[in-house]
Amino acid sequence: MSDFFLTAEAEPDEAVKLALRRIDEAQAAGQGSDVEGLRLNEVVVNMGPQHPSTHGVLRLVVTLDGELIKDVIPVVGYLHRCKEKLAEKRTYFQYIPILDRTEYVAGMNCEWAYVMTVEKLTGIRPTRRAEFIRVIVGELSRIASHLVAVGTFTADLAPLGTAMAFYTFRDRELILDLLEEVSGGRMMYNYLRFGGVRYDLPSGWVEQCRDVMKRMPKLIDEYASLVDDNAIFLQRTVGKGVISQQDVVDYGITGPNARASGVELDLRRTRPYSVYPELDFEVCTAQHGDVFDRYRVRMDEMRQSVRIIEQCLDMLPRGPVQSGSLRAPYVVTPPPGSCYVGQENPRGEYGTYIVSDGSRYPYRLKYRDPCFCNLQLFPKLLRGNKIADAVSISGSMDLVLGGIDR
């Protein structure tokens, strides 16, 4: 019975207890919100795991003083699907589809990170055509992911107040259609293989992709025209939730969140992989590191991704898409050792650390997830802001709980 009925004696869980303990400590230290002897009680509120704007199942235990946020304790793990444990019982090859399901908004990039790690462990090298195809699908995936990020972020500011989320999700379908045609799946691709990709591009796909890329900049301008010049939007975003460069260094913030603070950290440039050194693109940065800058950096990155894809389509060489034999190696047995390869995911540095014992199964597989690292900064960013800012800041951080919880 007690599982289904709330009783007055129901005990709070560890995170809430911690929040209550911190309030008591602050009161004892004389830093509580007492005003001239009048004891004001802070309120501990659970935002999530079921909450309209936590983008999944993030839970924030928020200590509020009126509208003001005193303290935040993020609680994660509600979407934990034992991805690291699963690796123990699957061969390297069988594990590829699991990667799509970690950070499900940009599955292609996650697969890529894993495949690169295994390739580095085993010494398999992908063919040149496969490299270009990987860059194309990776960047398509990046645009799709940023569309979701920007759309949900504006939707957080007012769910019906701006139609932008609907526009971005509509246009994301254009890209998902392209990816579906290539791989057979809208979001769960299972497309990359060790030493190549699963299928070659279907006929007519290149023209179709070129067509979408021609439309994309106009569409991005359209989104920008909806909100960029809106006084309320600016009021809600400018100067809020500033990430300093010290935070970037201390907490290992990566991706657009770091670049919005003026750090030119982009693994495509700083630790070049695949054919990125041959491509001409800019690392988009902004200066102030606030919510608005993070939004702007994402918008700019989409434009750069379009540029990259167009170059790749022009440079796309002929040849096989799988190195070695025509079929992908089903069984790979890397020599004993460990290796980590980071890859520039739309949210930051995503990578897998793999320990191999020479068998067909990964001995240990550990994810380095950008959102997991970015979320650590949350309490620091939110403290002293309003509740409404909690939503806009978390929207601007672009968290995907599938990646955090694994």
Added chain:
Amino acid sequence: MDVFLEILRLVVCVIVAYAVVFVAALVNIVFERRFLAFMQDRHGPNRVGPHGIFQSIADAFKMIGKEDFRPAFADRGMFILAPIMVMIGAVAVQLTMPYTKGFTPGDLNVGLIYIVAVTSFTTMAILVGGWASRNKYSLVGALRSAAQMISYEIPMLLAILVIAMVVGSWSLNDVVDAQADYKWIGFYMPFTFLLYAIAAISELNRGPFDLPESESELVSGYGTEYSGMRFGMFFLNEYAGMTIMSMVAVTLFFGGWHGPFEDALVIGGVAIVPFIWFMVKTYILVFALVWVRLSLPRLQVDQLMGFAWKILIPLGLLNIALTAAVILWVPHWRWGLLVVGWVSFAAFVGLFDPILKRRLRRQRERLPVVSS
């Protein structure tokens, strides 16, 4: 006997008022959902009836059929009372509304003040409901609602005060009569209308001022714990409120039921055509409300309060002073008001947004460049 007839008349009026509230709400819900869908490039509800016009009736049946659910620790009496209370405002306003030539359910000589008084009743119900739910989101939402009501009641009252000064009466019928022959107050006092409109949107808790139920932060604010028909009552009230507030605005600013062919069709002393004009004007304003909600992001609490206390209230007071001066000292004061009204309207619309944006841009430039 007279007393009996009067009571009967009042009972009928109340029933009709309730009916109007329900019908208006049902129509508005479908209208808004379809219109939002159109603007957002999607279909919206289009299955129940032709073009989905019966969607809200289906929704109403669903809500009535739902389990009567009450949270375990809620304050029972208050929790049940709030959804009942919430309708009072919307219904009570209608009882003094001049619908058409020769028909006003109850003509009060203090109609203007009465409107302001009873519309705040909704907030009272929200406060009760939010408190009784024993949910922190509800409580925050309810308190936001109270704070918002206190702030925006004042600019609204300041706007209404100007009308009373011009018309020289507190009666709604007098206000409508004063606007005969297209001397609509909204035409020569557009700035007052703007003040009223902003305050009214805020009173309605609609976007961009929908903080009490801001769904992205507070789940759904004061209504978080309500479900079924209890939620339905809050929902109906919100949407009926759109029509009611528009009716008030039409009465105060756009000539009420005045329009061409006023006496074309009169049945039992009640003119029909003016009623149609009244509703047409009302729904033009409802349309505008939906449009505003759709195009603006939500404000933040401090910004909302700042807007009321730092901008609207000083401007409202200034408006009163100017109007009073014009009425006192300018010979043809209606012309004077026309000039003053449009100049201040143009100044506000033309300057407010650019100034705000310039300030924000400056603020942005002044932001420190982050570095280690």
Added chain:
Amino acid sequence: MGLEVGTLKVTMDEIAADLARDFAGDLEDVRIQEPDTIVARLAREKLKDVARRLKAHEDLAYETLNFVAAVDLGAQLESVYHVYSWRTNTWIELHVPVPRAKAEVDTVTDVWPAADWHEREAWDMMGIRYLGHPDLRRILLKDDFVGHPLRKDYVDLAENHPHV
């Protein structure tokens, strides 16, 4: 302005030589993993001190912790720290062996704040206790979970599945 990547141009051999010189006796088995990572082993008693010195090193300055991975090597556990140096744009991978019986190691949260959640995850999954950690709770699993599932000797317990 501010933070830049790879301002110091050095080869991996030079970095390895620098490390061998400045951390002689601390870092063992220093080797280069192409193209840009140094792998080294480290005794757990020296971890905190070496971490501080690595961060404060005037040329290399390993400032940003990328992740902490806990590995069960059978005979012993291992805590792996992956740290980034902005100045040289290279990484260092520190392998810290932790005995199975007494799986404890000093925390590095006061050196690299980013270690906070990663250490909690390692505690949660592998049962390595990080001494001095400010808030060592379970992170991905529920509060009352029994055992540390990524250890190779973990047996699934019925009390971890109360609703099955």
